Amino acid sequence: MTTTSHHHKHPELVRPEQGNFHRNELGILGTNCGQINSLVTALMAELSPLYKVGYVDADHRSSAADDDQLLINGCSGYLMDHISHRSFDTRQVIEPFSSRAMLVHQDLVLVNGNHFAANAQIVVIDPAKSLEAKLDKLTNVRLILLTERAEGIPQYLSDHLPVGHSVSVPKISDVLSIASFIQKYLEERLTPIKGLVLAGGKSTRMKEDKGSIEYFGKSQRVHVYEMLNKHCAGTYVSYDDIASIDDNESIPVITDSFLGLGPLGGILSAMRTDPNSAWLTVACDLPFLSAETLEYLVAHRDTSKVATCFMDSNGKFPEPLITIWEPRAYAVLLQFLAQGYACPRKALINTDVAILQAPDVSEFANINNPEERQMAMQRLHPDS
Template sequence: MTSKEHKKHTDLVRPALGNYGRNEWAIVGAPCMYIKALADKVIGALSATYKCAYADTSHNDEIILAPGRLASGAVLDYTDQINYQQFNYNNAPTPFKLRQQFSEADLVLVNGNHQQAKAQVVIIYSNKEASLQKRLKQLTNVELILLAENVDDVFDFIKEGLPNWQNIPIYQLDETHKIIAFFEAKMQQAKPILNGLVLAGGKSMRMGFDKGAVSWFGKEQRYHVADMLKPFCQEIFISCRAEQKPQIDINYNVLEDTFTGLGPFGAILSAFREQPDKAWLVVACDLPLLETDTFKSLVSQRNVSSIATAFNSPDNEFPEPLITIWEPKSYPVLLAFLAQGYSCPRKVLINSDVNLLQISNPDALTNVNTPEELEKAKRTIHQKIANA
């Protein structure tokens, strides 16, 4: 008699995170002052476009009192400094907590003499040969090699330990422009792929029938919107409740809500649960006046460093959450809001770093929820067709 292996946990798609974030490099092989100087140059050059972070270990070996009230037993000490905010913790963070702390960062540079990251930049520095050799097993994904002053070649043990070393870019440590260009190219390559999500899972209680099934332009609106997204997205999904799934045309991808009872908020979370490393262009199916130019404007002005790119609603001057590009870094933010009892996408946008745009055609954001609004939208559409 055989028994099936019992699975304790649900299979989840995990984001492609390292020790700190998605894009992280440990700089290793040189004295710490050289590593810090290089990190300063890279961060200084890229910080206008990307949110950058740095991780290191204190070099002070003296026994000193913990800062602030930590010495008195506090677990957390927060100080609103004049030019920055300071958090001091009593306990070392777990790997999970550490990734939460760095979740806002697009790029993380790490002092590889003390910490590790999923990719490495190796500096060939003559006086650090023995130290670097001890770290050879940590060089799991070397993407750049830098030759320090008075060094002409890569160490032999590096060549032996990295069979592909000749395919790795090799620059001089003082070739700052090349090093910065390397990181710029890596960040451009890391731009999250954009998927589309048509929100069609609402119960349409005010309308009295399924809003997504209304035919404005010769096909049901949920399919019309999905087709409009094709030029901008790699994959497009129609978001729906479980009981709606059999009603969806088999020619369209379906993404069933797995965060149930939360409306659009749950649909967005369900999309990230399925593909956490993709960005999602989320659009409601009850915006019949949307035009292709609206999507073109949103996508062309997308800022991957913000958690989202959204239009400013002309009605109330708040971000419009239901035609928005949500970046992968918004996933933990959405979950954090949910943990505090909030399930409003607009509240997340209002209280987060968002790339907020002005829309050239405010009518495109017209929302249709009632039969009266439906008739008004029909008249507007017919008028536009007549004028054309």
């Protein structure tokens, strides 16, 4: 009998959707670098009030500028605060893995396609610079622009594009139309929200599983799951291990693959399962949390930030356990973990996040012991 086995050298992971520099990147090519830079500069003025837009280009100079004396004299890298902006210069080659980490906070990255490849392209038709020899770079054309001297799309490009391919063809000078296209492109690529009920704690002070307490005639896990599922493209309950799962509750679960990290382990484990969605996380020990407050959070989601959250009930710090974490938060939280921090609140405090004022902060009271549980029951059901 012959058996076939497949040996996997590395664990199979769901990879985040990403290009060479960013999940939302557009390479501009087909004309000279001067026209590309002029277009990018004009687009920045239109797009920057709405989005954080990065740009990737190459310097045509072959050596460091005369004023880069630190680099000329052997400095490996230096961080400079210019008051209005910060810069980091290095002599080291920046590989794609590093460049993605550096650009993770951008909503969009425009790329000079004359120098670097991008996973989607804006093609400029310029009679002075034919693209016929570079058709292999046109893998996902999203927009075609005409220079003033261009009379239309050349036949070689029409033949290269997929059958039925249709894109608008504005003039390169029509910056408003190009900016409008980019805005629609980003709206189409908006990531869905998935829900995560954080129920993986040990409940030591409560002396029983907090997720199993029935404040509303069903376990608190199920109650929060049902609230989240109204706003999410799939909702899961987070458990720290398989043995903790309540098999009587037929709801999807995610068990921790990041172990011993408390709530952060549950959040990262969900992101590992699907790094291409935002995750709305809610702790299961918040019986006063209302559907209206969740609706408010979702309605005020800021996809340009690492996360959207509320200020806590004391008005001092962001509340990490009622938060929408954007896909970019996966890399950010892992960076905090690599530096020895496993506290989601610390990440919120030290990252670019949207912080909302809750409609009613009393809903954030968490219930941790039997005495608090009894008071919560009395408050929720005063007539019983």
